[in-house]
Amino acid sequence: MAQVSIRNVVKRYGSVQVVHGLDLEVQHNEFVVLVGPSGCGKSTMLRMIAGLEDITSGEIRIGDRVVNNVEPKHRNIAMVFQNYALYPHMTVARNIAFGLRAAKLPKAEQEQRVREAARILGLEELLERRPAELSGGQRQRVAMGRAIVRDPQVFLFDEPLSNLDAKLRSSMRVEIKKLHQKVQTTVIYVTHDQVEAMTLADRIVIMRDGVIQQIGTPLEVFRQPANLFVAGFIGSPEMNLIEATIRHKDGQPRLEMPGGIDVPVPPRNGSGALADGRRVTAGLRPEHVVAGEALAALPEDWRARATVGVVEPLGSESLLMLDIGDREITGKAVDSNLPAPGDRAAIGFNLAHLHLFDPESEQAIY
Amino acid sequence: MTADAIGTGAAGSTRVGLFRGDKPIRPGRIVAWTILMMGGIAMVMPLVFMLSTSLKFPHEIYDLNLIPNEPTLENYTYVLADGRFYRWFINSLIVAIATTASVVFFDSLVGYTLCKFRFKGRAIVFVAILSTLMIPTEMLIIPWYNMARTFGWLDTYWGIMFPGMMTGFGTFLMRQFFESVPDDFIHAARIDGLNEFQIWWQVAMPLVTPALSALAIFVFLGNWTAFIWPLIATSTADLYTVPVGLSSFADEADVAWELIMTGASLATIPTLIVFLIFQRYIIRGVVLTGLKG
Structure with missing residues (x-):
C-alpha cells in the first residue's frame, strides 16, 4: 500500500516560513493535484515528499514508514521534473534505464523493463535517439518512462507540462491520465494550471502562501469553494465576485449589487444568518450569468439589465463582458442572436448557483 | 555572360542587388582583412622560423631567409x-x-x-x-x-x-x-x-x-x-x-x-x-x- 501521510509539516528558510503546518492524506492509487499560484509552497511540498528538501518539523509517511530522514533513493518514489531532466549525453534507452543501472538490476531485466515502458508510452522507435533529437512531447514521455520503469510506490510530478504548448499540453494530459489508469499507483502532481488540476485529479489540494485552502474532488471545489481565493482560482473564466449588501424585504434576504441590481437570495442553508445591511461578496460563475434564450428558464426577479461591453465568440458559446455600475462581470450566451457591444441588454442570474462570502474572513457563508 | 552583366543589362544603368557577389568590396573590409592577415603572419612567423632554423646548418642560422639554402635533416638526426x-x-x-x-x-x-x-x-x-x-x-x-x-x-x-x-x-x-x-x-x-x-x-x-x-x-x-x-x-x-x-x-x-x-x-x-x-x-x-x- 502506498498511502502518503503528511502531518503538520512546516518548512522554514531561515526566518521565512513557506509551508505552515500542512496536513494531507493521499490514499493508495489516488491522483492528488497540488495547485496554487507561484510561491504558494506546492513545489516545496513535493520536494519534501521526494526528500530533496528537509522538513523543518512535522512528519511525512510513505506507506507505513516515516521517511523524514530517509534519503530520496530509499523512498521508493519517482519524480518527473518540469524541464524533464533527461541527460543529454545518453540515448532514450539509457535515460530510461538510468535508475535500473544505478540499482544494479540484471541487464536482461533492465532491457525487459525499458521495452515495456517504451511500449506503454509509444517510445519503441525512439530508444536509440538522444533527447536533443526529440520533440517536447516525446521528451516528456521519456521522462515519464524513466519514472514508471522503476515501478515506484509513488509518482511525483512537478509541473511536467508547463514547457509544452497548449495543444500538446492537452494531449499529454490525456496520456498522463491513461498512464495512471494503467500503472495504478499513487500520484502527487503539482501545477499552477487549474485546468490541469481539474482534468487530472481525483482530489485537488488548493494552496496559497503555504496554507491549504481547500481539499476536495474537482467538482466539490468548483461547486462549493470554501473561500474567495478558491472561488477565484478554480474555473475559467474565473467566477464573478461582486461586492454587495444584504437587504431584507418582506422578511426575505435580497442582494443589492452595483448598477441598481436587486435580486433575491434563494432560501438555503446559511441564508438565515444573512443579517440586514451585511456586506458580502457575491460569487456567480460566468455560465450562471446568462443572456438571450437562456433567460426564459429563469424566474422574472432573477433578471436585470446591463450594458454589453465586449462580445467574445468562442464557437459553441460567447462570452459577454457586462457593465453593472462601475463593475464589469462576465456572462455566457449560447444562442447566435447576441446583443451587440453598447446595447443595454436583459441578463439573468442563475441564483441557484449563488455563492456568498464574508469580505473580512473571505470564507463562504452561503 | 556574368551575373553583373545580366543585372546591369536588365535594369539599364541601375544596379540590381539580386546577387550577393554583385556587392562591391567595401574599403573597411579590405582594411580589416589586412590587419587580420598581418596579425596572422605575426603569430605564425616564429613557428616558421623555428621550423626553418631546424633545417639549417649552423653557419646559416643568422641569415633571415625562410627557406634554407642547403636544407638538412642532420639536426633532427643529431637530436633524436x-x-x-x-x-x-x-x-x-x-x-x-x-x-x-x-x-x-x-x-x-x-x-x-x-x-x-x-x-x-x-x-x-x-x-x-x-x-x-x-x-x-x-x-x-x-x-x-x-x-x-x-x-x-x-x-x-x-x-x-x-x-x-x-x-x-x-x-x-x-x-x-x-x-x-x-x-x-x-x-x-x-x-x-x-x-x-x-x-x-x-x-x-x-x-x-x-x-x-x-x-x-x-x-x-x-x-x-x-x-x-x-x-x-x-x-x-x-x-x-x-x-x-x-x-x-x-x-x-x-x-x-x-x-x-x-x-x-x-x-x-x-x-x-x-x-x-x-x-x-x-x-x-x-x-x-x-x-x-
Missing part, C-alpha cells in the same frame, strides 16, 4: 640520436599528463562542490581560491622551493608537478560551468539512487566537457612549456623537461640554435595532438549541452 631528448620528452609527458589529469579531476570536483552544495563558509572558500589568482607565479617560487626542499621533493617528478596539481583558475572555470547544469538533473539522479560522487562523475561531468577540454588544453600546454619552475626544481639532467633540456644546448661559449629549434619543433607535436583530440570534445560538448526545453 642523443638519448637525452627522449628522456626529456618522457619527463615532459609524465609531468604534463599527470598535472592535467590531476587538475581536471580535482578542480572540477571542487568547482562542483562549490557550485552545487550549500555549506557554511562556501563563499569564503571560493574567495580564498579566487584570491590565489591574484598572486604572480614569480612570488610563489621561493615558498615552493622552501617547501620542496623541506619535504625532500627537489629533483623528483612530484617536486616538478606539485605546484600545478590544482589551480584556482581551473576551480573558478569549472564552478562557473557547473552553474549551467540544471539542479533537476542532480535531483533526478539522487532519486534514481546515485551517490554524490556518481552524480558528479556520471551526470555533471559529461555536461561540462567543453570546459573540461578547454581546461585540459590550457593545463597541458602550460605544463608542457613550463620552464622556470622545472629549471629550479631539477638539477639532474635525467629529470629535465623538454624546455629545460633544450636550454642546456646553450652554454657560455655557444648557443646551438639549430638544435634548440629542432627540439622545439619536435616538442610541438604532442601539443598539436592534444589540441586536436580535445578540440573535438569542445565541439561535441557544445552540441550536447545546447539542448533546450
